[in-house]
Amino acid sequence: MRKSLLIIFILLFVKVHSQTQSNSAIADSLYATGNYAKAINQYAANNTKTGSLQIARAYNAIGNFDKAIGQYQSVVGQNPDLQIASFELGKLLVKTKAYDEARKLFANLVSKAKDNPEYYYYLGEVYAQLEQPASSLVAYKKAVENDSTHLRSIFKLAKYFVVKQEKNEALKYIAMGLNFNPDDVALINLKALTLFNDNAYDKAMPLFEKVLELGETKEYVYDKLAYCYYKNWEFEKARANYRKMLEIDDGNSETYFKLAEAYRKDKVLDSAEVYIKEAMNIQKPVFAEGYARLASIAREREDYKTALNLYKQAHKEDPSDPVLYHNICTLVDRTSKVSKVKLEYYEKYLEKYGAIKTGYASYYSTMVAKRISQLKEEIHLNAD
Template sequence: MKTLVSVFLLVFCVTAEGQISNSKIADSLYATGNYIKAINYYAEEGSKSSGLQIARAYNAIGNFEKAIAQYQNVLSKKTTLQIAKFELGKLFLKTNDFNNAESLFLELTKVANDNPEYHYYLGETFREQKNVEKSIVSYKNATATDSTHLRSLFQLGKYYVGQREKDSALTFIDRGLRFYENDVALINLKALTYYNNDEYVKASPYFERLLELGEHKEYIYEKLAYCYFKDWEFEKAKINYKKVLELNDENSEAYFNLGHVFWKDKQIDSAQYYIQESIAVQKPFLLNEYVSLAGIARNKGDIKKALKYYKLAHQENPNDALVYHNVCTVADQYYKDPKIKLTYYEKFDERFGNKNNYMSKMVNKRISELKEKIHYDVK
């Protein structure tokens, strides 16, 4: 009898030791991102916790269908497991299955009403469903259970900034900044709150703070420049508008506003220059449109109009050899005087002669023909 008991205990210990070993190996593989091998070890182990880890591993590798199926399998065995419901809800949200996400987060907020994350993710689900009123209620519920819940405070601040409700916006923004004073998203909202309310002097320090924190973005420089302009700090405004143009030299509004700064500062020539640049960068690029209109005109037999559009296309892109070759061939059709025709082909040869062998050969052949015709016409 003692022998049988000893054998049983030995087998039990070996089995338990093997499970512990598999669990440790699986956890190590999971922690280092070797998810497929981790799944195999967790599957061998077969415990409730390993089932949850398998779901997490599938989620980590982006196999969301298998992850969802595994979470549902875990919950079928233990329906009260909050962590599985929470992670599955977030996965439903990630995969745009908002109805299932909503059901899970509603259930979780009823079970654990004091958990701000459950309220926050329910708010995120409502937001994705464009149900703004319900999302705001959920974010407020999150901050009621945790007054420092930054993501909920941000969403509330953002909403009230959009509504131009300054006092409400600042209530939530300032609460977040008291907890984390360098939160870039909240500082940005505070700057916009004052900016949208035409309080440019108050907005400036917050845009400046964003730059100090490394947020060197076009819109920040642009809004800060405008704040300086409104506060008659013209040199600072110029510096910041020029920063905008360093980041985006096609920002027509920045050119225009910079022109107005110079104008206000009585530097008329500079004002004129930047406003003209504003016009220049707004000019549309119409090459394809002009080429198409030229082709339509040719089809209709209107050679004069075709030539007009090809010339306009050439002005849009003087470096396009094919476009100017079309100018030449249409001019050849339109003009009767071989000398006029010759000037077009010679201009092509001068501009593109070494760049396109096929077209150059055709052009040189036509130049020879026209020169021969002019020679005999003179005689």
């Protein structure tokens, strides 16, 4: 009798187990093909740990994050050692910007698995969002200590030091990443920016070229590369990159000004003038800069009368700029034969900008004061 009951029990267990496996297979197939609502119902009928986790994943997949979080929390509560559930819940909390909850969860995960770089990486991400940069740096460094090829953590560290302009630290982490993946475009770009910010334009140049070769054809890359060429006296290459920028956005007046400057520096003044005027046509509020650039070209041509008129127009558009008025003073000094007229302009400069103690204004004030003394002495001597 007992033997018969045991056989019946085993047969029933096998039948139930087989049915559960069959239901799981159906649910998995529904999930894999994106039929999440039916998959959830099928998993719910199974009432297993794996099924409960899959329900959370399905809610996440369809974008019902509140239910997904609730389901994940239920799974984690019943299975506190199931790290995969905690990990997925943590990433979802980050996604939904529940940063403080995510911080607690990832802090718990790293206490359980101190050798897992992903846990440290996400803990670093959470601290970064909570505006705790020191803690985020510690977490990213822990990730890299556990895995020297963890590129996302390496990138975060390198980017932090690039922004802080700590060149050596930035280059250290960039080298670590590029040693593992020499074609990592994000790290190559960071290295280029680090060198660019350090005024090492000749070293930054081939790196920006590499960034473009790898398909990162963004406007700012062309802009930085063009400036590198400009600083390296390769004006035609600079102009070619500024033209690429205009293909991306032909309504950016600043690009026309930069293109004009690349022509001016190369002494192609007619073309420079054309692009300055084009910039002024595109964006009316930049008249002051446009007039000033045209004045600079006129000055290079030694057409001082035109230059003076253009600087006066620029100053009219932007009377707060001491540089513009100083140019007016020096041009009057050059073109006028009357010392008293020159003196009046320089004295007006000090009236308008003498109180400014920062930037060019302070330097110009010193030079203007010296010139005023010279002119007063000239006028006094001539009077005698």
